[in-house]
Amino acid sequence: MLIRQVIKSFYILMPLAILMAFLWAPSAEILGDFSRIIYFHVPLAWVSVLAFLVSGVLSAAYLFDKKQRYPWLDEKAFNSASIGMAFALLAVITGSLWAKLTWGSFWNWDPRETSIVVILLIYIAYFSLRSALAGNDRRGVIGSSYLILAMMTLPFFVFLAPRIYDSLHPETIINADRTPHLDDRMRMTLLISIFAFTSLYAYILHLMNRALAVAKRLEEEYHAAD
Amino acid sequence: MVREILRNLSKDFSVEFRTRFALNVSIAFAVTATVSVSLTAGGVPFPSLVQSILLWMIIFFSAMNGLSHIFVREEDQATALFLRITMSADSIFISKFIYNQSFMMIVLAVVTPLFLFFLQVKVILISYFVLTILSGGLSIAAGATILAAMVAKAGGKGSLFSILSFPLLLPVLWVSIFATKNSLDGARPADYNSLVFLLAFSGFISAISFLLFRFVWIED
Numbered sequence: 380m381l382i383r384q385v386i387k388s389f390y391i392l393m394p395l396a397i398l399m400a401f402l403w404a405p406s407a408e409i410l411g412d413f414s415r416i417i418y419f420h421v422p423l424a425w426v427s428v429l430a431f432l433v434s435g436v437l438s439a440a441y442l443f444d445k446k447q448r449y450p451w452l453d454e455k456a457f458n459s460a461s462i463g464m465a466f467a468l469l470a471v472i473t474g475s476l477w478a479k480l481t482w483g484s485f486w487n488w489d490p491r492e493t494s495i496v497v498i499l500l501i502y503i504a505y506f507s508l509r510s511a512l513a514g515n516d517r518r519g520v521i522g523s524s525y526l527i528l529a530m531m532t533l534p535f536f537v538f539l540a541p542r543i544y545d546s547l548h549p550e551t552i553i554n555a556d557r558t559p560h561l562d563d564r565m566r567m568t569l570l571i572s573i574f575a576f577t578s579l580y581a582y583i584l585h586l587m588n589r590a591l592a593v594a595k596r597l598e599e600e601y602h603a604a605d
Numbered sequence: 606m607v608r609e610i611l612r613n614l615s616k617d618f619s620v621e622f623r624t625r626f627a628l629n630v631s632i633a634f635a636v637t638a639t640v641s642v643s644l645t646a647g648g649v650p651f652p653s654l655v656q657s658i659l660l661w662m663i664i665f666f667s668a669m670n671g672l673s674h675i676f677v678r679e680e681d682q683a684t685a686l687f688l689r690i691t692m693s694a695d696s697i698f699i700s701k702f703i704y705n706q707s708f709m710m711i712v713l714a715v716v717t718p719l720f721l722f723f724l725q726v727k728v729i730l731i732s733y734f735v736l737t738i739l740s741g742g743l744s745i746a747a748g749a750t751i752l753a754a755m756v757a758k759a760g761g762k763g764s765l766f767s768i769l770s771f772p773l774l775l776p777v778l779w780v781s782i783f784a785t786k787n788s789l790d791g792a793r794p795a796d797y798n799s800l801v802f803l804l805a806f807s808g809f810i811s812a813i814s815f816l817l818f819r820f821v822w823i824e825d
Contacts (some may be wrong), residue, residue, distance in 0.1 A: 442817075442820050497772050497775050498772075500771070500772035500775075501772040501773060503768075503772075504768045504769045504771075504772055504773075507765060507768050507769075508755065508759060508765065508769060511759040511760065511765055512758070512759050515758070515759070517758050517821075517824065520820050520821065521755050521758050521759065521821055523820075524751070524755065524817045524820055524821050525752075525755060525769065527813070527817060528751065528752075528773060528810075528813060528814075528817065529773070531809070531810075531813050532773055532776065535776050536776075
């Protein structure tokens with residue numbers, strides 16, 4: 380029920396976030412209108428991490444759900460990882476554009492940039508592993524085990540590495556005074572945008588899971604007809 | 606359980622040292638890579654950062670040539686099923702883990718002196734350098750053991766093991782490279798955070814691997 384409400388809220392939140400980002404939120408003092416990309420780049424990065432975490436949690440549930448009360452959890456974890464991958468790529472593209480406009484080059488090997496590349500490599504490896512296991516009945520278990528390992532290393536890349544090494548990125552999450560330095564309207568727009576992109580993620584995941592259920596049902600009917 | 610672990614370890618060492626296939630491949634790779642780099646450099650010394658990166662790349666890929674063999678061999682020789690029904694998953698994981706750690710130590714014992722000799726590397730903080738190499742090797746072998754079990758189930762497909770291991774073990778390589786550079790430069794750290802990180806990572810990944818192994822190993 381809650382998920383349906385979140386999904387429905389997407390229809391309102393996404394147009395609202397776009398309007399607020401371009402018309403309501405003020406531009407930043409030094410960066411000017413370039414700064415508006417923050418309302419897309421940060422939510423994309425947040426949703427990619429969320430999607431990877433969800434895929435890890437679904438994988439753990441799959442391994443512990445011996446009686447298979449919840450069907451196809453491994454496939455749902457794969458769906459979430461796929462969405463995470465797409466969002467992470469978009470976060471890299473928007474981040475590169477922003478980097479070009481503010482730091483002068485598309486890529487700088489900043490710790491956060493390095494981290495996102497490594498995260499992408501981890502999930503590319505996961506997709507390779509799943510392809511290698513095509514037709515193998517252990518595919519779900521092994522893929523899920525790898526996703527759990529991947530989820531366990533995420534905190535190092537997302538939270539630790541950018542804070543251990545010097546970064547060009549502004550520290551909006553944890554500053555020395557522990558407050559984000561954003562104007563109230565900018566903060567509100569960013570929050571709405573984060574909610575909008577989260578609901579977009581829930582919407583896409585819901586659609587993919589429904590398509591999965593339909594495909595599985597068709598497969599069952601096909602085998603039953605044989 | 607201890608007896609099972611010792612029995613399996615003794616079997617693994619006997620089988621491996623009968624042919625020494627994995628060890629030979631790893632050491633041959635290490636020697637070829639080190640000599641190639643040295644030849645290409647033509648005696649010109651590299652900066653300490655480049656030396657550290659080269660050393661860890663050679664260690665990593667030498668290890669990748671052999672660490673998966675312990676599980677791939679069981680699947681290839683069709684002995685995995687026998688192991689599965691005669692020993693508990695926990696004993697198997699612990700014995701394979703110890704075997705891989707020993708294998709890694711042998712690789713390190715060969716690669717590191719070779720590298721220091723051929724690339725004329727001068728180590729200023731010797732004890733820090735040795736501790737970094739040992740802790741980094743420990744972390745690589747710890748992370749690679751569960752991945753080797755997964756790759757073996759996927760048919761031990763060639764480069765898949767490196768593709769899976771490299772991004773997951775990148776934090777280890779990252780920290781090891783900078784710690785090695787400091788030991789070559791003589792920059793004694795105020796605290797030994799890098800070593801603590803490497804040991805903590807080994808403990809963390811070993812614990813997760815131990816918990817996950819039974820799912821990967823036991824077939825319904």
